[in-house]
Amino acid sequence: MPVCGDLKDYQFTQLVQLLDRGVKTGRLAVQLPQAPQPTLLIWFREGHVVASTVQGEPSALVKLMAQRCLIHQHQVGLLRQLARSSVPLGMALKTEGILLPEHLQLLFSLQLRNSFNRLLSASAGWFRFEERQAAPRSELTGLSLRGREALVLGLRQLQDWQALQHQLLAPGAVVRLKPASNPSLRLNSLERQVLQQLDPCCQVSELERRMPVSGQQIRQAIFRLQVLDLVQEDFARSIHSPKPLVLPGMPPDLPVPCVEDRQGLASVPGNEPGSTSQSEQGEQVPILRAFVDFLKGVA
Structure with missing residues (x-):
């Protein structure tokens, strides 16, 4: 049965984290209210993002290849033949020697960037998740990335944090290290510095005093570490941050879709x-x- 909801109540970051933790397979469709914004589609396989495109835009992956001059006109016939095979199109082209591994990485990152950048800055919209909705093989590069790690890559590039501002910790909040989960995504310099300062916990305002970057940058880095499940807020020690009351097994401040x-x-x-x-x-x-x-x- 499809699950649907409003992004005003259930934000994109929270939704992707739950699909990651729940190891879900299916298609997430998000419709943004501002015309002419299209419906964005993201496919998951066991909590991993495998493809992303715009609804009603067929052969989006092939268009990305053409824009980057990775395919040529005389290869159109081969593309049509490979698109009908049971292998992801990106991997089929790699086997044929048309694409290199770095080309697949580029195409997959472009797929994620085109969708995640818009959805992370969205403050309104509707989502619908349908299980067992497989991605078209013609849109698959053959690569995948855990949902939380795809979020962090998008958050690092995000310029407008207005929609996510209320999710950032206040200066009086205390941040604590969680048991190491060894994420496959490599941390950037600022994220590593924040982790080093938490031994095992520290108030956000103290981190701002110690580190030579803005408080906003520090809180954004903490948020990315929270998404990666490396740190958490210590509600018992935080100032003006009451411990939320939630249902068993439900993340705080997460309305039910x-x-x-x-x-x-x-x-x-x-x-x-x-x-x-x-x-x-x-x-x-x-x-x-x-x-x-x-x-x-x-x-």
Whole structure:
């Protein structure tokens, strides 16, 4: 059953992290409200991003190749033949000697950049995730990247942080190291410096005093480390940062997305006509947990 929601309540960064943690396979479609913004499509396989494109734009990967002069007119017939095979188009072209490994890396990074940059700066929009929706082989380079690591690559290039500003920690927050998870993504210089300063914890304002960069840059680096699951806020020690009350297994401040009914109409628990009273809401907790368990992959 498709899961849908509003980006005002359930931000793109949070959604991708849950799909990563839940090891989900399927297609995420995000429609931005500003015309003529298109619907952006991102495919996941076991929590890894495998492809991204714009809805209604066929052969997007081939267009990227042509823009970079990686293919030529006389190879169009071969492209059509390879696109019908069971192998990702990028890997098929690599086997034929047309593309090099560095070409695949470039094409995959362009796919991610075109979608993630727009979605990370979006403050409004609607999303829909459908399981078991495989990506067209003609849009696959054959490469993949964990959802959280794809987010960090996008965040490093992000210029407009306005939509994410409220997710950055306040100066009074205390940041603590988490047990090493050994991410495959290499940290940049600022991220490594922040980690070195946490031994094992430190207040954000103290990091700003110690390090020769702006407080905004430090808080952005901390946010990227949080996405990579390397650090976390110590709520017990943070100043003016109360510990949030959440359902078991649910990340803090994460509204539950709605699930479409059989008629395709979205319904949010507690907001539909004839919703239950506050005294009856306790009976809905198993339903809410089921929504969260779906995204997190809990049996």
